[in-house]
Amino acid sequence: MAPPPHAPARRADAQRNIDAILDAAVESFARRPDTTLAEIAKAAGVGRVTLYGHFASRADLVDAAMARVLEQGDAVLGSLELDGDPAEVLERLITASWRLIHQSRSLLVAAQKELSSARIRDLHAGPAARAERLLARGQSEGVFRSDLPTSWLVATLHSVLHGAADEINAGRLKPEDAARTVSLTILAAFAAR
Amino acid sequence: MAPPPHAPARRADAQRNIDAILDAAVESFARRPDTTLAEIAKAAGVGRVTLYGHFASRADLVDAAMARVLEQGDAVLGSLELDGDPAEVLERLITASWRLIHQSRSLLVAAQKELSSARIRDLHAGPAARAERLLARGQSEGVFRSDLPTSWLVATLHSVLHGAADEINAGRLKPEDAARTVSLTILAAFAAR
DNA sequence: TTGAACTCAAACACCATTGTTTGAGTTATG
DNA sequence: CATAACTCAAACAATGGTGTTTGAGTTCAA
The missing domain is CATH 1.10.357.10 (Tetracycline Repressor, domain 2)
Structure with a gap:
């Protein structure tokens, strides 16, 4: 998730959410390999749409x-x-x-x-x-x-x-x-x- | 798949299909743990409905x-x-x-x-x-x-x-x-x- | 040979999940 | 403070699998 060179800078809150999503993903997958993205978003304290905004x-x-x-x-x-x-x-x-x-x-x-x-x-x-x-x-x-x-x-x-x-x-x-x-x-x- | 005692005898073609389904299931699952029942039925040379007839x-x-x-x-x-x-x-x-x-x-x-x-x-x-x-x-x-x-x-x-x-x-x-x-x-x- | 057991394709309802869109609201940053 | 970036809930379409029903046909077994 390193920002590509010369890309428009990411806003701090966006970066925070990305980190939270990844943390939640690692933790949720550890519990169940078939976790849903909805669960991960919830665990990250973020809306499902936001998750899709960062991960296609x-x-x-x-x-x-x-x-x-x-x-x-x-x-x-x-x-x-x-x-x-x-x-x-x-x-x-x-x-x-x-x-x-x-x-x-x-x-x-x-x-x-x-x-x-x-x-x-x-x-x-x-x-x-x-x-x-x-x-x-x-x-x-x-x-x-x-x-x-x-x-x-x-x-x-x-x-x-x-x-x-x-x-x-x-x-x-x-x-x-x-x-x-x-x-x-x-x-x-x-x-x- | 042993017939329960005192149950009406299973017909020979039914028993053959049950065996074919189980063989196909073992083989299909070996390839992919998330095989669909449709694939198994097909591999067993049997309709999907027949499969459901034998396995709920x-x-x-x-x-x-x-x-x-x-x-x-x-x-x-x-x-x-x-x-x-x-x-x-x-x-x-x-x-x-x-x-x-x-x-x-x-x-x-x-x-x-x-x-x-x-x-x-x-x-x-x-x-x-x-x-x-x-x-x-x-x-x-x-x-x-x-x-x-x-x-x-x-x-x-x-x-x-x-x-x-x-x-x-x-x-x-x-x-x-x-x-x-x-x-x-x-x-x-x-x-x- | 006759009836019960069995098979089948087609079509159905159902459900969970993925991925998208909208439009209004919030927040960072220059 | 103005603007662009970001977030969100709600609602949507699409997908793909499960399990069921139907009704007509086939096969076993007595």
Whole structure:
């Protein structure tokens, strides 16, 4: 939602509403992937017409919400120190990113319905590349196993993180145990023999 | 779809159509969790009205399709020899059940939208109990790690199997490699230190 | 062979959601 | 303060799916 260069400046109240809508969208989608735009507008304290004034369609809004979440996520991951023992770094990466995934996995479901898979891949490019780089380095340093492709390790990390979110929703896993549990599982699965 | 006791016998053509509808439903949902009933009827070579004649609502059909798939799955799992080294048994269980999961994971998505989570849990009870028993035995025999709850191991197995299906869909994993890849990952993750 | 069970296409009512229009009111900004 | 930007409720059209009814035809089963 950065203003395009040389565009007429947006008014402050409009920008505030756009932010409120995006916040509400992220929160509403987190609860239910098939939320209606009416609900989002209401949650944002804004009329439905105003929402359509800023986002031309449902897909547009999903795209913008997704972009915002992934942008924030990438910022969090970017603040991590990626040098040092890959196993330790991975543990920190899991801890840092797990809550992010927990909060936005329903948004991903909505995105899968509304956006092309190419678009979703593009939106994920930043965070995915960070994880992939770390795992590949761990493999080349002999810390992580090399009998499985790096892409599979990325996928496994992804799956287990999402699985942890499901377990919390099912009441079988305490949120404060999640990062530790995932780490114990993933580190054992990835360790070189 | 077993005829209730003392009900007037169902005619053979009706039973054939019911089977065709269920087959088509399983197959259609596998492609798209939000398939329409019209598509399913068409795929079954049957009129939409006929479908409604046998299944009162969309939820009814999803429930029946889900029950059929899980019943078949439970039968497959039931034919496995569950005694012996837990690690070897787990490997066989993964191989036996993975294609099943691959084929019906979109159906599960449909079920999550249409059925209560309690109902879904009940439908899964059979297969889930088999996996849980095996994992618990492995833990008590010291073959599998005991620093994580059995329910988490079940969840992890579930997540990774579904992740493999996603990887195949994304073209990054060859179907014939799936069972082996999942086994290598899971056995490392579950092994006692 | 006869009646009940079953099938079907067509047409229907229904409902929720998306996206648009209008026209009057409000608020930021120069 | 004047103007353009913005907001809003209400009402609208369009869409697409669900579930029902009808009435005529077909197929099973005794």
